[in-house]
Amino acid sequence: MENLGSVALILAFCFAVYSVLASLIGKWRDKPFLTVSGQRAVYTVFALVSAASGILLYALIAGDYRLSYVASHTNKAMAIHYKFAAWWGGQEGSLLLWAFLLSAYSAVVVFTNRRKFRDMMPWVISVLMLTEAFFLMLDTFVLSPFQVFEAGRGNIVNLGDGQGLNPLLQYWTMVIHPPMLYLGYVGFTVPFAFAFASLVTKQPGDAWIATTRRWTIITWLFQTTGIILGAGWAYAVLGWGGYWAWDPVENASLLPWITATAFLHSVMMQEKKGMMKVWNMVLISGTFFLCIFGTFLTRSGVVSSVHAFAQSSIGKYFVAFLAIGIAGTIYLILDRLQYLKSESHLESVLSRESSFLFNNLILLASCFAVLWGTLFPVLSEAVTGDKISVDKPFYDRINIPIGLFLLFLTGVGPLIAWRKSSFESLKRAFLWPTVLGASLMIGLAAGGVRHPYALVSFGLCLFVATTVLMEFYKGSRAISAKQGKNLLLGAIELTHRNTRRYGGYVVHMGIVIMFVGFTGAAFNRDATVEVARGTETDIGGYHLKIADIQDGENDNFAWDKALVTVSKNGQVIGTMEPERRLYKASKQPTSEVAIRRRLNEDLYLNFAGMSADNTKAVIQSYVFPLVSWIWIGYWVLLAGTLVCLVPPKVRLQYARTEVVGIAGKHATVEK
């Protein structure tokens, strides 16, 4: 079976290389049969990688402990869904998942564009399949998931059982968090491939953007979902209630998300005004390479991280791929500058165009700060020989002010008119949001809130929320007055007319709600106590009584559990059962925290273990104000993004203001 898997991967690698060559030679020598053959090779690659993935999954679920990968990441005691998740639980399997998703995406791209973009498609396929070949090369020749245990030459050993998946990964979000993140990482290859092909073929228009717009939004949504699921996993599993620790691997997932967010904004400038073409090329290329860079960080051992796979030798391959890819892309952009000239000019500093520039600047500054912080320890050691640590205090001090300014722009940008805004119109748009935001800050300060960033953040959240709601209200009121509908129906009609704009506002609202949740962290409380059965303790208005301490075991793990009766204002409000497990196969302890989730705050209990004399339970108790709003904000963001994907009811045509002397095209775009 393992031989079939290996052969499938080798064949897939060969077909990927063939697809690149056939596409390019077919295009170069004008041989349509070769380009078509190159396209069909993409389907073959997909079929072969699917077969290899299927074989690995079968081995994981059936428990073929002759395979090193299976024995290292599963055992008999594991539930079937975690055996499935072991596919991406290790280095080799996760590389295979990358290859599988890219082959699937490539097949979809080829199928949906089979009668379009005859000029660009050979290049699109080449970029996709070159990337695919790179990952297949790693999975075939460097780290094969089908490696068997051998005792002497040809003597295959069956271990009978395995070590099991890392217990920290045996949590439901871990079954979907990595695939979501990978769907994001891998998905950005497609818009990059179209952008690259557009450059190579000197496309005069914005076809690549129109084609990949929905793709980019969906990919961005996957990436967002992956990041939030990861945050949710950290919150519920690691036992300290944090959802973001500025770990290098977490940062690696955030970097392409930030550049992709910048791209989703600045691309509107290109669609509507024919501006920022070079910048958009840089952003989408940067996003793709940051995805590869993130994959490299997780696997190379360059940085230490709780999430990283074991140190391996594959880092040098990623460095080579990144170096060649980045150099090639920079050369191509510089060589094609004359095709990327702006078609419009900036008419006023007080304009939507300007706000996009600032939005991009701040997003990129945030991206740079995170990248800089992640790599600075490596740089410092290389330059000075001193190891240094760059942890949460650094990121908080740099990124909180940047994040707050970004939040401010989230409110300001959409209300400034395209081309030019007058002082009067700005006053009309921002008077009430400013008054309300400032009032909230004053009110909170008067109420005893002294945390400056928290005050500013809450004020800005209300400011932005008001601007968004006012936009909906004004539009809905106009529609309801004209068509005799109520405000709710008016809002639905308004959104349907311009789904991208109003879906975007809903996304902004989701971000605001998430900021409310982030800001709650300024008021976290915690206490760690050793408590015997029957003893009581207090935290943040809650009264905790240890009703019982139990222990037990099953095939997979041994456990200790505390039964904690929780009271508030003298009323019993429930029993919580934080648990500590020790997994037998890996000898690794994990926490099964108990969380009482409410909109105003979460009560979070972690059973840290037993005291040395085995008579007391060590309980870490935390109160996390407003943290639920982070997850609620995500659902709002998800809804907004889905609205953006709905085709608009009305398509509007906007002529671009041309720069004198440049032959620009008038584009058909949605407002």
Place this chain on the structure above:
Amino acid sequence: MICLAQSSSQLLTPDIKRVGGRLACLCGTCKNTVGDCPMLECHYTKPAREKIAKLQALGTPDDEIVKSFVQQQGLQALSAPPTTGFSGLAWIMPWVAIGLGLCAIYLFIQKFHPKRATAGAPEIDSETLARYRANIDKDLEKLD
């Protein structure tokens, strides 16, 4: 039973957390500080907290405690890079990047501002202008 050594939880006083917040947990996997590392039996954080408690009992000021960790572990003992020397770059560069970005935006605005953008444009001769005006009149007539 999973047992912990005695008094790990007693090392989480506000004073220890305050100093611990300036020190990185060097266990090799997490990115927490000694002040907020949740693993009570962490092989780095626990002795670090014990050391802080001992020095505080002797009346050692916070800065001296931090300095003693730096002498022992090097700069990596700090949870954030120092603001001086090469490490100062860690703090400066993000703001330099924003400054450069603002300069880039300024240049962009200058380049694409209508006054500048049209400054070098060729003058339109009267014949072409007349033709354009005739076209506009024609279009306006159609609207009527």
